Amino acid sequence: MDLQLKDKVIIVTGGAKGIGKGIVDVLAREGAVPVIIGRNEHDNLEAVAGLEAEGLTVFQVTGELSKPEECEKAVKSVLDLFGRIDGVVNNAGVNDGVGLENGSYEKFIQSLHSNLIHYYLIAHYALPALKESKGVILNIGSKTAETGQGGTSAYAAANGGRNALTREWAVELLPYGIRVNAIIVAECYTPLYEKWIRTLPNPEQKIASIVSKIPLGNRMTTSEEIANMTAFLLSPRSSHTTGQLIHVDGGYVHLDRAISE
Numbered sequence: 001m002d003l004q005l006k007d008k009v010i011i012v013t014g015g016a017k018g019i020g021k022g023i024v025d026v027l028a029r030e031g032a033v034p035v036i037i038g039r040n041e042h043d044n045l046e047a048v049a050g051l052e053a054e055g056l057t058v059f060q061v062t063g064e065l066s067k068p069e070e071c072e073k074a075v076k077s078v079l080d081l082f083g084r085i086d087g088v089v090n091n092a093g094v095n096d097g098v099g100l101e102n103g104s105y106e107k108f109i110q111s112l113h114s115n116l117i118h119y120y121l122i123a124h125y126a127l128p129a130l131k132e133s134k135g136v137i138l139n140i141g142s143k144t145a146e147t148g149q150g151g152t153s154a155y156a157a158a159n160g161g162r163n164a165l166t167r168e169w170a171v172e173l174l175p176y177g178i179r180v181n182a183i184i185v186a187e188c189y190t191p192l193y194e195k196w197i198r199t200l201p202n203p204e205q206k207i208a209s210i211v212s213k214i215p216l217g218n219r220m221t222t223s224e225e226i227a228n229m230t231a232f233l234l235s236p237r238s239s240h241t242t243g244q245l246i247h248v249d250g251g252y253v254h255l256d257r258a259i260s261e
Contacts, residue, residue: 003235006031009082010234011075013065013122014092016043018190019140022223023089023230028056030231033082036060037074037122038092065092066113071121078126085129087234090119090162091140094192098154111154116161123169134177136234139166140226141245143186143253163245170243179242181233186249187214188221213257216250 010027014020015036027034028051036044036058044060051058059081063074078085093115098107123130123137130137144152145159166182173180187193187210197203211218229248232238247253 001237003030003231003237005231005235008032008086008234009035009078009084010087010089011035011037011078011085011122011126012089012091013037013118015089016040016047016060018192019185019188019223019226020089020091021047022227023091024058025051026224026227026231027234028058030235032087032231032234034058035078035081037063037065037078039064065118065122066110068113068117068121071118072125075122075125079129084133085126085135086133087136087138088123088126088130089138089140089230089234090122092118093140093155093158095142095144095149095152095155095196097152099151100153102151103153108154112158112161115155115158119162119165123165130173130178131176137169137173137178137180138230138233139180139182140230141166141182141184143184143247143249146184146253166245167243174242179233179238181238181241181244181246183226183229183233184245184247184249184253185226186221186247186252187211188223188226190223214250214252215255215257215259219250221248221250 010032012020012024012034015024016038024034038044041062048058048060061074061077063070065071096111098111139162141162142159144156145163166180170180200206226248
């Protein structure tokens, strides 16, 4: 199926690693022009170089998205480069473990800046261009907003906010023909996920316990599976889908986990 994404300029925040990189890879192979926005220029350029070596088109803009002024600057840089934006994938963030017991006001607010506020700001600054292109916004979220996890109040709150913004923007932007959806991720193995697992006393045992509770195939979701759904939701092929929270999680959140035992 031709997803009709050729030459579409699509911002992907946090697109140099993990799920974001998987999204950038798929978009580039579909003929889109993904633009990575991320804090680490070395990581950004490494991701760009890997795809350019395959003859694919991808660009990067370096910006620390937890700083509001950097969000505005990054979007302006994309517009200076291309003069248009056809899509925004809000993906950057980290499950930083700012809990109720071990947190503080300062840590909580900083986590919201790292995980939620830039979702709003990138969309806000890109909105005039998205109105012109009748573009698409796609938010990447986490199961923590629905299931809880323990010890990560700020990240869970941020993801609840991502879900709410998805529905709110879908309503607000209806007059402009801008579609807004979210993909909710549960257990997807990325470098950050591995880093977390390795902090636990028995990482292999923990992984085995997790995958045993994922109903479809008793395995983790791959970044490519998240990316494939992202590409579809960004494309005109999903032209009548908006305001949806789509779980790409092997049934983890909504199916009875007893069926996998």
